[in-house]
Amino acid sequence: MALLPGSKKFFLNLLVHRCIGCGSRMVPGKSRFCSWCLIRMYPDHERITCGIRVLTAFLHAGVIREMMLRLKFGGERHLGCELARLSLDSWKEVPSKEDLIFPVPVSRKRLRERGYNQAALLAMAVAGETGAVYKDPMIRKRGESQINVPGASRAENIKGKFSVSSGTVCNGRVWLIDDVMTTGSTITEIVSTLSDAGIHKVQPAVVCFREIDEESIIAGKEVNHAGF
Ligand SMILES: [Zn+2]
Numbered sequence: 209m210a211l212l213p214g215s216k217k218f219f220l221n222l223l224v225h226r227c228i229g230c231g232s233r234m235v236p237g238k239s240r241f242c243s244w245c246l247i248r249m250y251p252d253h254e255r256i257t258c259g260i261r262v263l264t265a266f267l268h269a270g271v272i273r274e275m276m277l278r279l280k281f282g283g284e285r286h287l288g289c290e291l292a293r294l295s296l297d298s299w300k301e302v303p304s305k306e307d308l309i310f311p312v313p314v315s316r317k318r319l320r321e322r323g324y325n326q327a328a329l330l331a332m333a334v335a336g337e338t339g340a341v342y343k344d345p346m347i348r349k350r351g352e353s354q355i356n357v358p359g360a361s362r363a364e365n366i367k368g369k370f371s372v373s374s375g376t377v378c379n380g381r382v383w384l385i386d387d388v389m390t391t392g393s394t395i396t397e398i399v400s401t402l403s404d405a406g407i408h409k410v411q412p413a414v415v416c417f418r419e420i421d422e423e424s425i426i427a428g429k430e431v432n433h434a435g436f
Contacts, residue, residue, distance in 0.1 A: 227241050227245055229241050229242065229248070229275060230271070245271040250266055250269045250272070258392065260412060262389055263299045263412070263413040263414070264413075264414055265295035268430065268433075269434040275291060276416065279291065288329030293333070295334070295413070302338055303334065304380060307338075307341070307381045308378045311331035311332075312398060313344070313348040315350065330415065331385040343376070345376045346372055346401075348369055349368075365393075368397075372401055372407075380409070381410065382411070383410075384398060384410055384412040388416050390419075390420060395412045395414075419433070
């Protein structure tokens with residue numbers, strides 16, 4: 209049976225290799241990204257916030273920033289796996305099978321609006337790739353989102369906003385996974401909540417670090433690491 213013209217185009221498109229980052233057509237090969245997207249990745253490996261070492265994979269810039277926005281606001285859930293794989297290649301350490309993987313929780317309101325927690329998609333993919341165990345025992349209480357809160361007020365805004373299910377124990381480390389770190393106040397607060405619950409070996413790890421330009425006349429303006 210002959211295929212209709214539209215169907216033929218659809219099936220031919222399935223065979224075409226396209227860059228995960230920009231969707232451009234590529235010559236089939238090992239890389240899932242075109243050379244233009246590969247040079248628009250800005251690796252970043254570690255940040256210290258309130259004495260806590262946070263593993264970071266990239267700066268919030270270039271193609272990683274674009275993919276992050278597509279994951280968070282464009283409903284492209286499959287990018288959680290792609291970003292988790294890229295992060296595992298970039299982090300200085302990776303989880304072992306004895307470790308637990310926790311996502312940073314979002315509020316119930318945000319979960320209802322978006323339909324998913326992007327940090328949970330990343331955390332599940334990290335667990336799947338490493339053999340570590342995924343758990344989601346953290347709850348984020350009601351309160352104002354951190355998005356529109358100025359850097360200096362973020363720690364105060366997030367204080368006391370998390371709780372952890374009782375009976376959560378771990379023999380290895382707990383990996384706390386989030387998509388973006390800005391001031392680190394959310395991570396600091398969760399590490400403190402886990403410590404109060406008796407969980408002290410916590411390794412936070414994020415896909416990217418977003419730096420705010422404190423000297424900009426525009427409040428909350430992020431540093432443009434990509435330079436364009
Ligand atoms: Zn590309």
